[in-house]
Amino acid sequence: MTIEHTHFRQSLQRTPFHDRIVAMSTTEEWMAWNTYKVARIVDKLSTEYFAVRSGCAVMDLTPMEKYRISGKDAHAYLDRLVTRDISKLRPGRVTYIIWCNDEGKVIDDGTLFQLGDSDYRLCSQHHQLDWLLMSAAGFDVNIETETHDVAALAVQGPTSYSVLTAAGINDLEDLKPFDIAKLQCGDIPVTVSRTGYTGDLGYELWTDPERALQLWDAVFGVRGRYDIQAMGLSALEMVRIEAGFVMPGFDFNTAESAVRKGYDRSPYEVGLGWVVDLDKGHFTGRKALVAGKSQPLKRQLTKLVVEGNKPVGQAFIYNRKGGKLVGEIKCTTWSPILKANLALADIDLVNGELPANLWAKFDYQRELKWRTAWAECHAQSEPFYMPEHRSATPPERF
Amino acid sequence: MTERSDAIIIGAGHNGLVCAAYLARAGMNVLVLESADSAGGMCAPRTIGDGYQFPGLAHAAYPVSAAIRRDLKLDRFGYEPGKAIDTVALAADGRHLTIAADTASGDRLSEPDEKAYPEFRATYLAFAKAIRPLFDNKPPRLRDMAIADKATLAKLGWNIRMGLGREAMYEFLRVAAVNIYDVLNETFDDDHLKGAIAADAVMGSAMGPRTPGTVLTWLQRLQGELNGPMSLQSGGKSQLVHALTQSAEDAGATIQFNSHVEKILIDNGTAIGVELSNGELVKAGIVISNADPRSTFTSLVGAPQLDAMFANRVAQIRGSGVVAKLHLALSGKPEFTGLAESQLSDRLLIAPSMRYVEQAFNHSKYNEYSDNPVLEITLPSLHNSALAPEGHQVMSVNIAFVPYDLEGGWQEQKTTFANKVISQLGQYSPNLKSLIVDHELLTPRDIEDQFHAVRGHWHHGELSIHQSFMMRPVHGAAQYDTPVDRLFLCGAGSHPGGGLTGLPGRNAAKRILDLGGAK
Numbered sequence: 001m002t003i004e005h006t007h008f009r010q011s012l013q014r015t016p017f018h019d020r021i022v023a024m025s026t027t028e029e030w031m032a033w034n035t036y037k038v039a040r041i042v043d044k045l046s047t048e049y050f051a052v053r054s055g056c057a058v059m060d061l062t063p064m065e066k067y068r069i070s071g072k073d074a075h076a077y078l079d080r081l082v083t084r085d086i087s088k089l090r091p092g093r094v095t096y097i098i099w100c101n102d103e104g105k106v107i108d109d110g111t112l113f114q115l116g117d118s119d120y121r122l123c124s125q126h127h128q129l130d131w132l133l134m135s136a137a138g139f140d141v142n143i144e145t146e147t148h149d150v151a152a153l154a155v156q157g158p159t160s161y162s163v164l165t166a167a168g169i170n171d172l173e174d175l176k177p178f179d180i181a182k183l184q185c186g187d188i189p190v191t192v193s194r195t196g197y198t199g200d201l202g203y204e205l206w207t208d209p210e211r212a213l214q215l216w217d218a219v220f221g222v223r224g225r226y227d228i229q230a231m232g233l234s235a236l237e238m239v240r241i242e243a244g245f246v247m248p249g250f251d252f253n254t255a256e257s258a259v260r261k262g263y264d265r266s267p268y269e270v271g272l273g274w275v276v277d278l279d280k281g282h283f284t285g286r287k288a289l290v291a292g293k294s295q296p297l298k299r300q301l302t303k304l305v306v307e308g309n310k311p312v313g314q315a316f317i318y319n320r321k322g323g324k325l326v327g328e329i330k331c332t333t334w335s336p337i338l339k340a341n342l343a344l345a346d347i348d349l350v351n352g353e354l355p356a357n358l359w360a361k362f363d364y365q366r367e368l369k370w371r372t373a374w375a376e377c378h379a380q381s382e383p384f385y386m387p388e389h390r391s392a393t394p395p396e397r398f
Numbered sequence: 399m400t401e402r403s404d405a406i407i408i409g410a411g412h413n414g415l416v417c418a419a420y421l422a423r424a425g426m427n428v429l430v431l432e433s434a435d436s437a438g439g440m441c442a443p444r445t446i447g448d449g450y451q452f453p454g455l456a457h458a459a460y461p462v463s464a465a466i467r468r469d470l471k472l473d474r475f476g477y478e479p480g481k482a483i484d485t486v487a488l489a490a491d492g493r494h495l496t497i498a499a500d501t502a503s504g505d506r507l508s509e510p511d512e513k514a515y516p517e518f519r520a521t522y523l524a525f526a527k528a529i530r531p532l533f534d535n536k537p538p539r540l541r542d543m544a545i546a547d548k549a550t551l552a553k554l555g556w557n558i559r560m561g562l563g564r565e566a567m568y569e570f571l572r573v574a575a576v577n578i579y580d581v582l583n584e585t586f587d588d589d590h591l592k593g594a595i596a597a598d599a600v601m602g603s604a605m606g607p608r609t610p611g612t613v614l615t616w617l618q619r620l621q622g623e624l625n626g627p628m629s630l631q632s633g634g635k636s637q638l639v640h641a642l643t644q645s646a647e648d649a650g651a652t653i654q655f656n657s658h659v660e661k662i663l664i665d666n667g668t669a670i671g672v673e674l675s676n677g678e679l680v681k682a683g684i685v686i687s688n689a690d691p692r693s694t695f696t697s698l699v700g701a702p703q704l705d706a707m708f709a710n711r712v713a714q715i716r717g718s719g720v721v722a723k724l725h726l727a728l729s730g731k732p733e734f735t736g737l738a739e740s741q742l743s744d745r746l747l748i749a750p751s752m753r754y755v756e757q758a759f760n761h762s763k764y765n766e767y768s769d770n771p772v773l774e775i776t777l778p779s780l781h782n783s784a785l786a787p788e789g790h791q792v793m794s795v796n797i798a799f800v801p802y803d804l805e806g807g808w809q810e811q812k813t814t815f816a817n818k819v820i821s822q823l824g825q826y827s828p829n830l831k832s833l834i835v836d837h838e839l840l841t842p843r844d845i846e847d848q849f850h851a852v853r854g855h856w857h858h859g860e861l862s863i864h865q866s867f868m869m870r871p872v873h874g875a876a877q878y879d880t881p882v883d884r885l886f887l888c889g890a891g892s893h894p895g896g897g898l899t900g901l902p903g904r905n906a907a908k909r910i911l912d913l914g915g916a917k
Contacts, residue, residue, distance in 0.1 A: 138701025
């Protein structure tokens with residue numbers, strides 16, 4: 001048998017939803033995500049953003065790395081892999097997780113779906129198969145990549161519950177945040193999880209790639225009754241910063257990608273200490289994290305509101321206007337809903353404390369002329385935007 | 399529930415006993431748990447048939463170091479290295495080669511080779527001596543080096559540069575990582591002599607003479623020779639294990655037999671004791687494993703208690719046993735063509751050339767046995783007649799390059815293989831077959847089952863460069879302490895490796911005491 005290899009002719013793969021997205025794209029702004037061609041902006045950034053915050057946005061999630069983990073020791077394996085206590089995770093539930101290397105440095109984050117007894121799906125930001133397989137020594141566990149075998153669609157925004165119900169997916173009213181249900185959309189079998197990366201009410205739909213276009217059509221079939229927009233990654237970047245979600249590999253170097261000593265980060269340094277349970281029993285990196293606890297934290301990825309409305313972009317952070325350099329902004333966005341400049345910044349701590357004052361120094365253009373500006377920054381620990389309707393069960397109906 | 403000890407040592411092999419004796423002498427309350435019914439591990443005696451006793455896996459050995467003898471007062475407890483033996487490299491035509499401490503002789507050996515041999519030995523013994531500080535101490539850490547580590551490296555550097563002198567140092571640096579094949583070809587002409595030395599350099603390792611690093615394994619072997627000449631392990635009260643047992647017990651250590659450790663108990667990342675196969679829990683201040691590192695971490699500790707990268711390194715440890723042991727119970731003395739009766743008590747070697755050794759090794763790479771294996775033959779009963787019934791003898795044969803995983807399985811082919819070896823021996827000793835009363839073959843698989851060493855490896859892991867010194871058994875456990883708090887290693891899998899040296903046990907004890915014992 002001759003196998004015809006044609007993949008090289010197509011530099012980026014098409015997702016199962018591609019035909020519909022390409023038809024809607026007015027910008028032709030594409031980008032690569034995990035070997036797939038995805039939209040940066042489908043039509044207009046502002047409409048996509050406001051769809052998430054006040055209507056319903058639909059985004060193709062298929063390129064996200066997905067692994068199926070099963071077998072007798074699947075739970076024990078995952079328990080040793082991740083920093084969080086997952087003993088309370090049950091079939092039909094999802095939890096946010098991170099995992100570290102032996103030195104207690106963050107490798108990646110993701111969501112862990114328990115689909116059945118000893119049957120899990122792990123979704124991650126980056127390719128993790130090598131780490132997952134390496135961690136499997138000594139466990140009776142089966143690990144398979146299913147990134148390309150499952151079509152995934154995020155349906156997010158305040159009206160997403162109403163949209164999906166109108167599109168024919170029943171029984172969503174009791175689905176709580178982080179619940180999973182196996183449902184039907186008409187005759188299309190679809191697994192629905194109440195999860196997302198937007199900080200708003202939202203769902204993620206998982207289905208057979210063969211049925212992907214039908215699922216898309218079912219959702220967009222109620223477009224007349226609701227504002228539904230296909231969304232690209234640019235709008236996602238805005239809303240995830242508003243929600244205060246960090247992105248490994250972008251906001252900080254992951255342990256696997258850091259080359260220089262000290263360029264990798266512990267969970268505590270990136271604000272993910274809340275998913276570390278040092279008392280849950282052994283997990284990879286625990287010993288190093290316990291040892292590190294005795295030292296004051298050296299730096300912290302910090303949520304900042306930057307005063308003013310000038311676009312901040314890349315910027316250094318100082319301890320006063322014209323003062324000492326204490327950090328740098330890793331990601332930033334203008335938040336239309338909060339009317340504020342938001343940022344995540346890597347800031348050096350002094351004896352474990354943030355400097356009392358933080359100032360950003362940045363360059364911006366006014367009528368194509370470059371200027372330098374200083375803006376005072378205010379650190380905050382809570383997410384910038386986390387509306388109450390996000391977690392209401394049943395969700396508000398529109 | 400036994401009274402709580404300061405330290406539990408898993409396994410009463412000689413390294414476990416050395417470690418126990420040192421710790422007990424330092425005032426610790428030590429409990430050694432041994433799964434067999436006697437001490438000695440791989441050198442514990444075995445009996446087959448009607449009263450034929452064999453010296454376990456280690457049938458020939460060098461004396462332990464003077465420091466261990468002195469520290470543990472072994473001579474007071476009856477320790478006496480046996481009578482020095484020569485090596486006879488057998489030739490099928492009976493024109494054998496005799497290799498004694500400083501001479502090689504045989505009627506085929508050329509004068510240049512005869513002259514080169516003592517020089518070669520002196521050179522390599524000097525190299526062995528130069529790297530001695532590495533063996534007598536814990537391997538130095540390269541990062542965050544302690545003062546003791548700097549001292550080890552300083553001694554090593556001094557020995558290599560000043561001890562050897564400039565010329566010898568250059569030669570040492572040249573040969574340290576190459577293969578014994580090239581070195582021997584540069585030095586000697588005689589195939590037989592080269593075969594015999596090469597066989598010794600690779601015995602116990604999955605390496606042929608042309609494998610890089612075989613000069614290092616040869617130097618490791620010569621470490622023993624620095625302590626004194628090789629002798630047979632022929633049982634009795636003068637034996638190392640007997641003296642070590644006495645020494646350890648005299649210092650207050652308890653050795654408990656028939657106590658198979660099933661699990662190391664870990665609480666919150668700290669070893670707190672062990673669970674025996676009968677379910678009994680034994681708690682202790684620290685736990686020291688003389689079991690091989692793979693069993694220790696994979697079975698006794700378990701991957702869930704280890705970090706992923708560390709567990710993976712342990713899973714990658716290279717080491718499949720390649721030596722089988724054949725025990726023959728004989729109704730009388732065998733005769734070897736061309737061999738004087740007095741030489742029967744020496745160590746007999748069948749390794750007629752390096753090509754022969756390399757070819758025997760090649761088969762093991764492909765999970766086959768060779769029809770022409772390398773054999774090391776001893777007759778311990780000639781040194782201690784109590785080992786066999788009146789007039790009878792026992793013959794112990796190491797068969798090199800026998801694969802752990804045999805194509806087609808050992809179950810079906812064990813008898814065939816034993817018969818092949820017996821008939822190969824018959825080519826050198828025509829009357830041997832008629833004398834055999836009983837026999838036992840221990841394949842690497844049997845060695846794994848009976849001595850709890852993963853894949854039946856003598857040294858609990860290959861003595862390759864990447865598994866030596868600060869990388870033995872793996873990075874993260876190379877200084878006898880492990881990622882599990884209060885769990886230590888003291889066996890052959892640790893630096894400086896296998897052989898009846900007691901050095902891993904001694905170095906581990908020193909390290910444990912430096913770290914505060916059970917405090």
